[in-house]
Amino acid sequence: MAWLALQQAGESVLGQVMEQVKGGSLLSLLLISCTFTLSLVYLLRLAVGPRAQLPAGAKNPPYIFSPIPFLGHAVAFGKSPIEFLENAYEKYGPVFSFTMVGKKFTYLLGSDAAALLFNSKNEDLNAEDVYQHLTTPVFGKGVAYDVPNPVFLEQKKMLKSGLNIAQFREHVSIIEKETKEYFESWGESGEKNLFEALSELIILTASHCLHGIEIRSQLNRKVAQLYADLDGGFSHAAWLLPSWLPLPSFRRRDRAHQEMKNLFCKAIQKRRQSENKTDDMLQTLLESTYKNGCFLTDDEIAGLLIGLLLAGQHTSSTTSAWLGFFLAQDKALQENCYLEQRAVCGEDLPPLTYDQLKDLNLLDRCIRETLRLRPPIMTIMRMARTPQTVAGYTIPPGHQVCVSPTVNQRLKDSWSKPLDFNPDRYLTDNPTSAEKFAYVPFGAGRHRCVGENFAYIQIKTIWSTMLRLYEFDLIDGYFPSVNYTTMIHTPERPIIRYKRRSK
Numbered sequence: 001m002a003w004l005a006l007q008q009a010g011e012s013v014l015g016q017v018m019e020q021v022k023g024g025s026l027l028s029l030l031l032i033s034c035t036f037t038l039s040l041v042y043l044l045r046l047a048v049g050p051r052a053q054l055p056a057g058a059k060n061p062p063y064i065f066s067p068i069p070f071l072g073h074a075v076a077f078g079k080s081p082i083e084f085l086e087n088a089y090e091k092y093g094p095v096f097s098f099t100m101v102g103k104k105f106t107y108l109l110g111s112d113a114a115a116l117l118f119n120s121k122n123e124d125l126n127a128e129d130v131y132q133h134l135t136t137p138v139f140g141k142g143v144a145y146d147v148p149n150p151v152f153l154e155q156k157k158m159l160k161s162g163l164n165i166a167q168f169r170e171h172v173s174i175i176e177k178e179t180k181e182y183f184e185s186w187g188e189s190g191e192k193n194l195f196e197a198l199s200e201l202i203i204l205t206a207s208h209c210l211h212g213i214e215i216r217s218q219l220n221r222k223v224a225q226l227y228a229d230l231d232g233g234f235s236h237a238a239w240l241l242p243s244w245l246p247l248p249s250f251r252r253r254d255r256a257h258q259e260m261k262n263l264f265c266k267a268i269q270k271r272r273q274s275e276n277k278t279d280d281m282l283q284t285l286l287e288s289t290y291k292n293g294c295f296l297t298d299d300e301i302a303g304l305l306i307g308l309l310l311a312g313q314h315t316s317s318t319t320s321a322w323l324g325f326f327l328a329q330d331k332a333l334q335e336n337c338y339l340e341q342r343a344v345c346g347e348d349l350p351p352l353t354y355d356q357l358k359d360l361n362l363l364d365r366c367i368r369e370t371l372r373l374r375p376p377i378m379t380i381m382r383m384a385r386t387p388q389t390v391a392g393y394t395i396p397p398g399h400q401v402c403v404s405p406t407v408n409q410r411l412k413d414s415w416s417k418p419l420d421f422n423p424d425r426y427l428t429d430n431p432t433s434a435e436k437f438a439y440v441p442f443g444a445g446r447h448r449c450v451g452e453n454f455a456y457i458q459i460k461t462i463w464s465t466m467l468r469l470y471e472f473d474l475i476d477g478y479f480p481s482v483n484y485t486t487m488i489h490t491p492e493r494p495i496i497r498y499k500r501r502s503k
């Protein structure tokens with residue numbers, strides 16, 4: 001996720017409800033009656049509740065009517081969010097509102113409209129209001145969206161200073177070694193779930209690079225399960241329901257959080273007492289201070305380390321998996337990426353270095369194009385706390401204001417042949433240089449991603465190593481469709497065929 005892929009949560013909520021209903025159980029009845037009751041409450045609130053005060057003469061954005069109260073457009077959106085938004089763009093223009101699960105959403109599509117969100121102040125379009133109840137139980141108190149944004153900005157600065165070039169130089173060989181070891185079990189040839197493999201590998205590489213060897217060396221099956229339980233906290237249920245409810249997944253999340261925190265705090269204390277001042281993220285955080293001179297507490301360091309890992313986990317593993325399928329689909333492109341390595345690194349392909357990695361321009365463009373067509377974060381979201389004016393409309397407070405990188409990055413108005421995977425489109429500078437927010441896989445403005453450079457290093461090193469080991473093919477020409485039911489849009493049935501590359 002980026003720090004937060006969570007925003008996707010509500011988007012397929014009804015898809016989930018529908019799935020359960022299809023099961024025809026007692027739970028289905030319960031869900032139907034809950035939905036009915038909520039619809040009544042919702043209609044009542046609409047009828048008698050207070051209305052947001054808008055300036056005189058202000059015009060609301062076009063509203064997409066739905067005859068279904070409360071759930072609104074959740075079904076259509078849950079089934080195919082991109083199609084829903086693209087159709088709405090055609091019909092209503094770049095700014096429109098609709099209801100889903102009792103919440104009002106206003107989308108800002110295209111670069112000009114998106115500028116409102118990216119240039120806004122956090123007091124006006126607020127991130128904590130939409131993300132906090134999901135992130136705090138997972139990361140813990142005192143970090144990210146649990147603190148006022150100026151404090152989080154200070155924390156992001158500390159993280160940024162730990163993600164520096166000296167660190168990246170170390171990371172390349174760590175990631176290359178982890179990747180070679182991981183793929184030893186794949187043997188000469190076969191068919192495997194690429195997304196699953198890359199998810200497992202990326203926990204190992206990210207933990208090693210971002211947490212340090214002490215924590216990486218404790219990463220066994222049990223700890224991997226703790227990460228999975230923590231990650232289970234980013235669910236549709238967690239988005240909709242209060243976090244104190246005694247649901248099994250919430251309990252697992254809370255227990256995992258406590259156990260992870262204990263594990264991290266032990267490693268932090270050990271490092272504090274050690275003579276060894278390894279230059280890594282943990283050391284950076286131990287030595288960082290806020291503007292007022294205070295150091296981070298052990299709990300804050302643990303929370304930031306957990307957050308860093310989870311922020312990069314799904315985002316990088318889905319991007320890497322989609323990249324694999326794009327390369328398997330175009331064997332000539334795959335071969336050219338391999339040949340680029342021989343040209344840049346040398347015919348005998350010595351161990352990778354940071355400087356060589358920077359010169360792998362074709363691979364770089366392939367990642368860039370993958371992030372355009374399959375950005376892991378489909379929607380970036382804020383809560384309107386004050387009336388917001390855009391394109392002649394005023395968005396009332398209480399609306400969830402959204403920008404979709406996926407839609408912006410394939411708008412016909414901004415991109416030529418938008419659905420083609422064409423890494424060479426970046427050869428002529430930035431194809432959308434006039435439109436600042438046409439390409440935003442890492443967001444923009446005050447909430448912009450701090451992990452972009454690390455993500456590129458990680459994905460490039462992993463794929464450079466994989467291309468040295470294997471050739472990849474689609475199985476019977478199957479290119480995965482997009483699974484919209486997960487919060488990050490993962491590839492459906494992501495099985496790939498591989499065979500060891502002959503030198």
Ligand code: HEM
Nearest residue numbers: 002003311312315316377441442443447448449450451455
């Ligand atoms: C392909 C990989 C990644 C993608 C596509 C991605 C995408 C994003 C996006 C879109 C945002 C903006 C969210 C918003 O405005 O609401 C974001 C924020 C962030 N990301 Fe990433 N991310 C990636 C990897 C990482 C990694 C590896 C890390 C950590 C090492 C990281 C840490 C963060 C942090 C700390 C924020 C700041 C959130 C804020 O200020 O509200 N991300 N990311």
